[in-house]
Amino acid sequence: MMVRICAALLAATLAAPVAAQHIGKDTAPDVLVKRVADEVLDIVRKDKEIQAGDRAKTIALVEEKVLPHFNFTRMTALAMGINWRKASPEQQKLLVTEFRTLLVRTYSTALTNYRDQTIEYKPLRAQPQDTDVTVRSQVRQAGAEPIAIDYSLEKTDAGWKVYDVSVGGVSLVTTYRDTFAQEVRKAGVDGLIKTLGEKNRQLHSTS
């Protein structure tokens, strides 16, 4: 079971990319997700250095192509849940920065593990006036059931932004929610910021 979850998480992180220059702010959410994913995975497929685990290069790719299409403030607020209001604006800023660093790093690791899985997109079920949609995709692999990767997007003035990704039914934001609550309970919002910072520094030193 643990195995399936891990596999799902891996596949999830792999398939999560989102971004590209030729994407305007009026691009439909499903088109946006597909274009960004295709573009990023195409680069990864061709780049031997990324496949070999070149971290700096992978992170640069994620920063350039994927990050512009994420709303990290919303993601952090959702993961914080009720504790978000308890944080001061400065604390909120720090939380967003640290959480963003952690996600980028994790995502980059997943990307270097990417091999030739194929991704299929399901038709978007949404009304034109919707401002909050879910784009559904599936990673297909031989000998195992396909893994669903769903992107939750919201419409902003700057175009559609991803605020949650779920892999095999496991939402990134929800999975962090309990851990965040637990840390805040233990040592307050500052304690959580500290824990996130330590985690990031520890990852940095081991890479």
Added chain:
Amino acid sequence: MLTMWVTRVAALCAAAAALGGCATPALVDPRDPFEPANRAVFEFNEGLDRTVIKPVAQVYRAVLPQPVRTGVRNFYGNLWDPWIGVNNLLQGKVEWAMSDMFRFAVNTTFGLGGINDVATDMRLEKHNEDFGQTLGRWGIEPGPYLVLPVLGPSTVRDGVGLIADTFGYLPWRIPTWRKWNHYVAWRNSLTALGFVSLRATLLDAESVVEEAALDKYSFVRDAYLQRRRSLIYDGEPPPEPAPEHGGNTALPDDLATEPSRAVAPAWAARAAPADDTGGGRAPGAFAPGALQLVDPRIPANYVAVLAAAGRPHDERKEARK
């Protein structure tokens, strides 16, 4: 680790009690009332993995080439397909059950005993079912979260399901087929190889989890519970209000002071107030009327619902034309 945790909980309880609050409910995640024991087993599993299982899996991966490892994985996947079919049948998904049986037939013959997954190429998609999911589909609640020795994350319901699953798993049926001399050795070797094969496929994913998790225990637990819920609904669960375990602040007074909440089971947690999905918009907003239990029941017209929703089995139909 465990002692530390217990001490901390004790200290927090004392502090809460001193403040005149209700001590336990603020700290115990209703989905995981046995957290201290679970954490202990989790640590044991981690240690076992670090010292034995993972090294074996690494050797396995280093020694065998990719096609062989894929063959082994397919072989084991094939052994599960009949049981997956039985569970789909028990859940009223007749068409999926037929597809699973057909997968088994095709892969066992044309796929050379299951080594080649030719059925997937024929668009006979592999499904993920087990008896725990069947129980969930029948409306049975997961109950408390459990970490099982060696086997890992589970719940009371899924643990019961697991017992049934061992009856449905073909290598464990060997003894009933015939009493030949070495059947126990065969069965155990088969099971062990399957376990190593599975662990080897997780080596990459594991590094991601290690990097992502602040507290691996709760990360794995939360991922497991979400994953199971998603699987029971075959990937399309109804939206669930996210439970907030941040403490009494998340609860309206009447719920927070209710003594029975200390032992409130998982479904109570689900009914507990939740932060609205728009964290920035209205954090902590709580509408008691909006709460509802969201447990799966078999819709009478399940196949029709699936068809209307454009599920994969439609694609299979297309493929067969």
